[in-house]
Amino acid sequence: MPTMIEIKDLHKSYQMGSNALHVLKGLNFNVEEGELVAIMGSSGSGKSTLLNILGMLDVSDSGEYILDGVPIKNLNETKAAQYRNKFLGFIFQSFNLINYKTALENVALPLYYQGMGRKVRQEKALKYLEQVGLKEWSHHLPNELSGGQKQRVAIARAMVGEPKVLLADELTGALDSITSYEVMELLQKINDQGNTILVVTHEDDIAHMCKRIVHLRDGIIVKDEKIKQVRASEYVQ
Amino acid sequence: MFDLERWQEIFDTIRKNKLRTFLTGLSVASGIFILVVLLGFGQGMQNGIAREFAADASNRIWVWTEVTTKEYKGLNPGRPIQLRNENHAYIQQHFSEELEHKSPVFRVRNVQVNYGNEAVGYSVQGVSSGYQFIENEYMSQGRFINQSDEENASKVAVISNKIKREVVTKGEDVMAEFLDISGIKFKIIGVYGDMGGEREEERIFIPISTAQRVFNGADRINNLSYTFQPAATFEEAVAESIAVENELTAYLKEAHIVAPDDTSAVSTWNSLEEAKRYYSLTGNIKFFFWFVGICTIIAGVVGVSNIMLIVVKDRTREIGIRKALGAKPWSIVGMILQESIFVTAISGFAGLIASMGLLELVGPNIEVDYVENPSVSFTVAFTTVIVLIIAGAVAGFFPAWRAAKIHVVNALKDE
Numbered sequence A: 001m002p003t004m005i006e007i008k009d010l011h012k013s014y015q016m017g018s019n020a021l022h023v024l025k026g027l028n029f030n031v032e033e034g035e036l037v038a039i040m041g042s043s044g045s046g047k048s049t050l051l052n053i054l055g056m057l058d059v060s061d062s063g064e065y066i067l068d069g070v071p072i073k074n075l076n077e078t079k080a081a082q083y084r085n086k087f088l089g090f091i092f093q094s095f096n097l098i099n100y101k102t103a104l105e106n107v108a109l110p111l112y113y114q115g116m117g118r119k120v121r122q123e124k125a126l127k128y129l130e131q132v133g134l135k136e137w138s139h140h141l142p143n144e145l146s147g148g149q150k151q152r153v154a155i156a157r158a159m160v161g162e163p164k165v166l167l168a169d170e171l172t173g174a175l176d177s178i179t180s181y182e183v184m185e186l187l188q189k190i191n192d193q194g195n196t197i198l199v200v201t202h203e204d205d206i207a208h209m210c211k212r213i214v215h216l217r218d219g220i221i222v223k224d225e226k227i228k229q230v231r232a233s234e235y236v237q
Numbered sequence B: 001m002f003d004l005e006r007w008q009e010i011f012d013t014i015r016k017n018k019l020r021t022f023l024t025g026l027s028v029a030s031g032i033f034i035l036v037v038l039l040g041f042g043q044g045m046q047n048g049i050a051r052e053f054a055a056d057a058s059n060r061i062w063v064w065t066e067v068t069t070k071e072y073k074g075l076n077p078g079r080p081i082q083l084r085n086e087n088h089a090y091i092q093q094h095f096s097e098e099l100e101h102k103s104p105v106f107r108v109r110n111v112q113v114n115y116g117n118e119a120v121g122y123s124v125q126g127v128s129s130g131y132q133f134i135e136n137e138y139m140s141q142g143r144f145i146n147q148s149d150e151e152n153a154s155k156v157a158v159i160s161n162k163i164k165r166e167v168v169t170k171g172e173d174v175m176a177e178f179l180d181i182s183g184i185k186f187k188i189i190g191v192y193g194d195m196g197g198e199r200e201e202e203r204i205f206i207p208i209s210t211a212q213r214v215f216n217g218a219d220r221i222n223n224l225s226y227t228f229q230p231a232a233t234f235e236e237a238v239a240e241s242i243a244v245e246n247e248l249t250a251y252l253k254e255a256h257i258v259a260p261d262d263t264s265a266v267s268t269w270n271s272l273e274e275a276k277r278y279y280s281l282t283g284n285i286k287f288f289f290w291f292v293g294i295c296t297i298i299a300g301v302v303g304v305s306n307i308m309l310i311v312v313k314d315r316t317r318e319i320g321i322r323k324a325l326g327a328k329p330w331s332i333v334g335m336i337l338q339e340s341i342f343v344t345a346i347s348g349f350a351g352l353i354a355s356m357g358l359l360e361l362v363g364p365n366i367e368v369d370y371v372e373n374p375s376v377s378f379t380v381a382f383t384t385v386i387v388l389i390i391a392g393a394v395a396g397f398f399p400a401w402r403a404a405k406i407h408v409v410n411a412l413k414d415e
């Protein structure tokens, strides 16, 4: 399998007044195409910081980051926006749907920034909504949807641009356990199709539904293990 | 700008944020509305003042005399000054180039005027033929006093429309009738009207020679009145009239042995000078309205950029989401600017149409002194809207730019 993500000696610190808070202290790891990786660690261990750097929403202080053979460094805002749009899909804990847009319009938005025509956009968005089982809900606004449904819309939106990597930060953090498993089942299905996914979580059961767990503590990787994946469908009736 | 997809995106946003859009639009529209109405009334006042002056020939000079207030050449103050025929004759000859119409005025006092058996309560004045043009009277019937009336000291009288309406009761032809002034019969030879309305129609005119002879006037005159020859420009007319006014006053003061600095013994009133004062007043009024209008516009622009700041703050998370999904900074700037320009333009023109509609509808019906047909030139109003849009865009750019610079991670942070 080709390498999708390569991280070498990644450092990141935040300037807090006069003293710096060293959050990432030299991370090294690779992710192959088609992997489903959980990033675990206690609160404040730097999980989100790492994911933001991988998502080009933030930049590291030093170290290398290569995404599918493309070195990611010295990006200006425009270039970063372009890369995010083409290479990455984000899923957030708080869904981050645009509240005045329908499910369909939310899903279609990344395609707008790809410069795709309206009709094609809507067709494609509808296809992805169908994949997450929400075709009938396409014309509903986010506040007419349940938490699980919102997260499915967010997943469809992350997928619609056919990114190289999906990045999910605590995607089940706002959901009850049954809904969490349903969302994980969907994520596993997407992974089965060959998509590379990184999931930040501090829930053990969610982590064990991935194929590999990376443990972070105080800004370094303390454990990185392949595990036997628990299928979420076992929990879902 | 001509990106159809962008427009669709903006229309979606506007459609789904009606209240916000409405409030932004309202502030812009009312700003323009107020400005245009103000400018309209500024114009209305100018028109109104112009109309007031159109009532009389607005290039006339009027001379009257009082008692002296200064000792001069051994003469005590408090001496009454009396204008005489020779003064008029001198001026008439000496200023024949500069003056167009000329007439002395003799007020006939303490006389009883009757028409048939009815008393007529109006004053009688002796004037020359030129007085018709000085006072800008038009003839409804018959003619005004003429040269030969004056030479022959004819017993003729000219009455006004108002007087005619009051005295004629049996539908008789007033031109065949006589006025009885202190027992002397005067033939009515004409009926005049005044542009200034009925309050200018309260005098009976007779030839000045007759007035002086019949009513013991000797060669006394109460007033002198003249109009100036028209000049090429308003400024020239004013300058010339002031020159003549000064010369004329100097002559009268010398003829009557009045101190040159005695301002009340011989007085003049020059309508052109007055007009100039009014015109500069309207200029000031116009300037004032512009000033208020521009302040309104500035307030509008500040309002728009303020609203934009709030909008940007309101949309911080949305902008963060859009950026995470791949929106480039300039597309964020474009989106916000284009939306605000669109809203400003539409509401600006709405305000323009509403205010011009109001002026168009109400303007012609306004009947107040010194205000006539308030209106505003479309070019001026249109330019104002364009200026507002550009200013709005400039003012809106900074919030938009700030929005584009929003850090995604911060924008998406849960509060």
Ligand SMILES: Nc1ncnc2c1ncn2[C@@H]1O[C@H](COP(=O)(O)OP(=O)(O)OP(=O)(O)O)[C@@H](O)[C@H]1O
Pocket: A014, A015, A016, A021, A023, A041, A042, A043, A044, A045, A046, A047, A048, A049, A050, A202
């Ligand atoms: N923008 C920032 N400025 C300063 N410090 C920051 C900033 N973002 C994060 N930090 C600090 O960096 C550390 C790591 O933060 P991070 O959000 O990566 O933790 P996390 O592992 O995601 O925690 P959690 O499980 O609570 O989400 C924390 O101590 C946090 O306070």
Ligand SMILES: [Mg+2]
Pocket: A047, A048, A049
């Ligand atoms: Mg976190």
